[in-house]
Amino acid sequence: MEAKLHYHPLIRHLLSTTDISEDNVRLLLELPIVEQDVGKGHTIVAEGDRPSRCCLILEGFTCRSRVLADGARQIVAFHVPGDLPDLQSLHLKRMDHSLTTLSPARLAFIPHEALRGLLRANHDLAESLWRRTLIDAAILREWVTSIGRKLARARIAHILCELTVRTAAVEVGNDTRIALPVTQNELADALGLTIVSVNRHLQEFRREGLLELRHRTLTIYDWSKLRHIAEFDSDYLHFTRPPDAVSVLLGERR
């Protein structure tokens, strides 16, 4: 268990984005957690729900989304392993959007009551989780900027940069390859574009030898060019320690 804890996605995640101590993460994981495996397209919590527990993603991808009157969908966040996608439900009773899986996923649920009790007793931990929700908001600001003021090409490049950095357990560079179980349709719904447009720009990227997105795998051949097209600067993700430093910290081989 001890050894396994070191590789827990939540630990990796909180270590890279907060000043949390390992002991405090351990306290989190000692809460009465229920694990569950669910398939792709599973609705974890729906708009209007009043959840009584928080969800932690152990494996797989999820997204938060809303559906408009005309049936159009807008994805307002992607979540990767280690994320606590609905931490907000701790203080906002009613869900104003849905949380669904984009791939088969392994989830863990932490009861609000238990979490609230722990946070009340441990102010450092409360601050770390507050900080996590603030980073989620920073990502939203970046999305607003991207959707509001960038062309489709830059938007697509930007989301790919973001997801790469957020999922990357090791440093990002050329020939980076990550599992990205996201369809072009889902990218379109996140970027305020149509699938047709996303498809055409992705093909252009491919033709330019920049990247390849196939079989749920993203391979980046020219990271610095992609970054430049996207105007991507990872500052808004507010890493306290770069992901590769976390690997070193956890004593992992690379």
Add this chain to the structure above:
Amino acid sequence: MEAKLHYHPLIRHLLSTTDISEDNVRLLLELPIVEQDVGKGHTIVAEGDRPSRCCLILEGFTCRSRVLADGARQIVAFHVPGDLPDLQSLHLKRMDHSLTTLSPARLAFIPHEALRGLLRANHDLAESLWRRTLIDAAILREWVTSIGRKLARARIAHILCELTVRTAAVEVGNDTRIALPVTQNELADALGLTIVSVNRHLQEFRREGLLELRHRTLTIYDWSKLRHIAEFDSDYLHFTRPPDAVSVLLGERR
């Protein structure tokens, strides 16, 4: 002072969006606050800054914005009196955007250190402010949805609905009139549109007898139609008490 406190914008604001007690708001206002009057277009904190205090808006409007490489600006939030626009700086050291005034404004500054000390001692207060930042994130999700999936007409209607509800001290209805010191240019930068497009749609609204936006005053003649065009539902603002209930609570005449 006692009487004046009742009408303090922060009190009105926190009472309408959190379960905070009046005593706790009072504790906030007893912190060593420095007030300051600034003109329009004043930069309160700039991107890259590491502020050591939080800003409270007493009077006037402010916005948070970012500027892209090509000079385009994206406004990522509007803030009205009573808001604590950079509460996030308490836990995110480096500003990833700028905070500027849209009108002459009266600001109050609360040192981080003092605020952090109070929040550490008073968990209820910490929860209330955490909740406030979560509502800011909910507004951002709404903006992403609006910018990503709605036509210009609906987007413009939506932001007008939102600002009306957020500033309204009394209930909203027909012939509602609010001070809105926001130019069409600023609306455009918030909505991911150009000033030309905003202008044309506003004229259309005016021709339809729906509303009028003139001389920094917004007058709404047909609230329910505007709401409908915008697909506006105030749920995402997560009011704990409707603004008019707060008025009653504060013993105000209407």
Add this chain to the structure above:
DNA sequence: CGCGTGGTTGAACTCTGTCAAACGAGGTGG
């Protein structure tokens, strides 16, 4: 009365959307 900020207008242009159909890889069942 002049200046400046902010609002208004018109014409040409373009990026992205719409619609509709075809393709391809992976999995399933007969």
Add this chain to the structure above:
DNA sequence: CCACCTCGTTTGACAGAGTTCAACCACGCG
């Protein structure tokens, strides 16, 4: 092992919302 289904991707022709550029207007303030 092939037919068949499904999900996701690809393609083409066309339409349209919003942009760009550039000029003009109007009101409020010193």
